[in-house]
Amino acid sequence: MRDRKAEILDAAARLIARQGYKQTSIDDVIKASGLCGKSHFYHHFKSKEELGKEVLNRSFERFGERGLAILREPLIDPIERLNLFIDSIVVAQAERGCVASSPFCGVAAEMADAGEGFRTRIDAVFDRWCDQIRSLLEQSDGRLRDGVDAARIARFIIATLEGAVLMTRVTREIKVMQGIAEDLKRFIAMQLRDDAFSGPRSPSTGGGQQERGSGALAGSSAT
Amino acid sequence: MRDRKAEILDAAARLIARQGYKQTSIDDVIKASGLCGKSHFYHHFKSKEELGKEVLNRSFERFGERGLAILREPLIDPIERLNLFIDSIVVAQAERGCVASSPFCGVAAEMADAGEGFRTRIDAVFDRWCDQIRSLLEQSDGRLRDGVDAARIARFIIATLEGAVLMTRVTREIKVMQGIAEDLKRFIAMQLRDDAFSGPRSPSTGGGQQERGSGALAGSSAT
DNA sequence: TGCGACTTAGACTGGTCGGTCCTATATTGC
DNA sequence: GCAATATAGGACCGACCAGTCTAAGTCGCA
Incomplete structure (x- = not known):
C-alpha cells in the first residue's frame, strides 16, 4: 500500500x-493524484487550507533539504557554497521551464x-534561509568588508x-535569471575585503555569458 | 458627468x-466603483480580460510616468537619479502598507x-524600464567599470x-525593503570605477520639476 | 421631435468550487 | 470474526462568477 496521502501532497x-x-481546485488535486472521490480526499485532509499548509511545509522542507545541504557542505569554501546555492536555484528554475516557482516567488x-497562517509560515521559512546564509557569510569572518551587515546581505x-x-x-527566458545570478555572485564577492583570497574576479573579460556550475573556484582567480 | 469608465478603471x-x-470579480469592481448593474460595466468593457488589459496599461503608465520622470530628470547626476528612483519604489511600497504591489511583483x-496577452504586455513594460535604466547607466559612461554590462545591471x-x-x-515590514534598497544602491556604486566618485549615501533632496526633455543631457559625468 | 449614447436595475444561464453526506468494498490488526 | 481504517464513487448544497439579456430612464444634439 503506497502512501496515498503523500501522493496527494505531491500532486x-x-x-x-x-x-x-487559489487556482488549484480540490477536484484538480483529486484527478491528478488518481483518487476517486472527494470523500477520500477529505478523509486525509480536513480542508483545502490544511492541504495548503502541508504542501507548504513539505515543499519548503524539501527545498530546504537540497538548498541547505549545499550551504552546509563543510568541505567547500563558504562563499563558493553560496555560489553553488545560487546556481542550484537557477537550475531548478530552468528545469521548471521558467513557469512554476515553488516555493519561490509567485x-x-x-x-x-x-491567509495569515500561510503568511507567517512563509515568513518563518524565509527567516530560516536568511539565517543559514547569514551564518555562512559569518563563517567567512575576517573576509567581509568592515561595516557589511551579513544578515542584511x-x-x-x-x-x-x-x-x-x-x-x-x-x-x-532563463538567461535573464542567469545574468542576474552572475551579478549577484559578483555582488557577494564585492562584500569581501580586497585582501581576501578567493572570489570571482571583478568583471574582467567581456560582460557576456559564462557557463554555469560554478562562478570561480576558490583557488583559481585572484584579482 | 464624471468619466465613469475612468472611475471603473481606478477602482x-x-x-x-x-x-x-483573478481574485477580483466583476461584481467587486461594480460595487467599488458605485455602478448599479453588470450591463453598465459591460457597456464599457467587452470582458474582464479587456478590463485587465486596460488596468495594466494604465497602472504601468502611471507608474512609468512617476518613475521615469525621476530617471529622466536632467539636472541630477545619473547615478543619483537611480538612487532616487529606488527610493521612490520603497516609499510607494511603504505607502501601500507593504500589502498591495501594483504594478510590481505579485x-x-x-x-x-x-494569459499570454498579459504576459507579453508586462514583459514589454519591464523591457522599457530596463532600457531606461540602462541608458541612464550608459550616460555615466567612463564611470562604469570595464566589462560591466549596463543592460544586465x-x-x-x-x-x-x-x-x-x-x-x-x-x-x-518595510524596513526589510529599506535594507535591500540600501544594499542595491551600494551595489550600483560598486559598478563605478574607483576613480569616479562613489558613495552609497542616501539621497536627501527630493526632485523638483519633471521636465520631459528625455535624452540630450550628455555632459553627465559631473562630480 | 426623435435619435443615439449613456445610465440604472436586476433576472438569468451555465459553470466552478469548497465542502457535506451517503453508500459500498478492501485491508489490516486484534 | 470484528472493528477500525482506507479506498472507491458520486449526489448534492450553497456560494460565487463571467457573461447575457431585457427594460426603462436621462441627456445632448440635430
Missing part, C-alpha cells in the same frame, strides 16, 4: 507550483495573501533570487 | 493591486500567468526591487 504541490494555490506572494540575496524567479516568469 | 486597479486579478507574476536592479517588494508582502 497538489506540483499543481500549486504551476498554477497557484507562490510565496500569493499564499502569503491567502542574506536578505538581499534571497530577495534578488526571488525577483529573478519572477522575471523569468514574465520573460520566460 | 479595478485598486482592487487588483490589493487582491490580484500582480505582474499573477497576470503573466493569466538594469535587469538586476529591477529584479532586486521586485524581490524586495515580494519580501515586504511576506514580512509586512
Whole structure:
C-alpha cells in the first residue's frame, strides 16, 4: 500500500507550483493524484487550507533539504557554497521551464495573501534561509568588508533570487535569471575585503555569458 | 458627468493591486466603483480580460510616468537619479502598507500567468524600464567599470526591487525593503570605477520639476 | 421631435468550487 | 470474526462568477 496521502501532497504541490494555490481546485488535486472521490480526499485532509499548509511545509522542507545541504557542505569554501546555492536555484528554475516557482516567488506572494497562517509560515521559512546564509557569510569572518551587515546581505540575496524567479516568469527566458545570478555572485564577492583570497574576479573579460556550475573556484582567480 | 469608465478603471486597479486579478470579480469592481448593474460595466468593457488589459496599461503608465520622470530628470547626476528612483519604489511600497504591489511583483507574476496577452504586455513594460535604466547607466559612461554590462545591471536592479517588494508582502515590514534598497544602491556604486566618485549615501533632496526633455543631457559625468 | 449614447436595475444561464453526506468494498490488526 | 481504517464513487448544497439579456430612464444634439 503506497502512501496515498503523500501522493496527494505531491500532486497538489506540483499543481500549486504551476498554477497557484487559489487556482488549484480540490477536484484538480483529486484527478491528478488518481483518487476517486472527494470523500477520500477529505478523509486525509480536513480542508483545502490544511492541504495548503502541508504542501507548504513539505515543499519548503524539501527545498530546504537540497538548498541547505549545499550551504552546509563543510568541505567547500563558504562563499563558493553560496555560489553553488545560487546556481542550484537557477537550475531548478530552468528545469521548471521558467513557469512554476515553488516555493519561490509567485507562490510565496500569493499564499502569503491567502491567509495569515500561510503568511507567517512563509515568513518563518524565509527567516530560516536568511539565517543559514547569514551564518555562512559569518563563517567567512575576517573576509567581509568592515561595516557589511551579513544578515542584511542574506536578505538581499534571497530577495534578488526571488525577483529573478519572477522575471523569468514574465520573460520566460532563463538567461535573464542567469545574468542576474552572475551579478549577484559578483555582488557577494564585492562584500569581501580586497585582501581576501578567493572570489570571482571583478568583471574582467567581456560582460557576456559564462557557463554555469560554478562562478570561480576558490583557488583559481585572484584579482 | 464624471468619466465613469475612468472611475471603473481606478477602482479595478485598486482592487487588483490589493487582491490580484483573478481574485477580483466583476461584481467587486461594480460595487467599488458605485455602478448599479453588470450591463453598465459591460457597456464599457467587452470582458474582464479587456478590463485587465486596460488596468495594466494604465497602472504601468502611471507608474512609468512617476518613475521615469525621476530617471529622466536632467539636472541630477545619473547615478543619483537611480538612487532616487529606488527610493521612490520603497516609499510607494511603504505607502501601500507593504500589502498591495501594483504594478510590481505579485500582480505582474499573477497576470503573466493569466494569459499570454498579459504576459507579453508586462514583459514589454519591464523591457522599457530596463532600457531606461540602462541608458541612464550608459550616460555615466567612463564611470562604469570595464566589462560591466549596463543592460544586465538594469535587469538586476529591477529584479532586486521586485524581490524586495515580494519580501515586504511576506514580512509586512518595510524596513526589510529599506535594507535591500540600501544594499542595491551600494551595489550600483560598486559598478563605478574607483576613480569616479562613489558613495552609497542616501539621497536627501527630493526632485523638483519633471521636465520631459528625455535624452540630450550628455555632459553627465559631473562630480 | 426623435435619435443615439449613456445610465440604472436586476433576472438569468451555465459553470466552478469548497465542502457535506451517503453508500459500498478492501485491508489490516486484534 | 470484528472493528477500525482506507479506498472507491458520486449526489448534492450553497456560494460565487463571467457573461447575457431585457427594460426603462436621462441627456445632448440635430
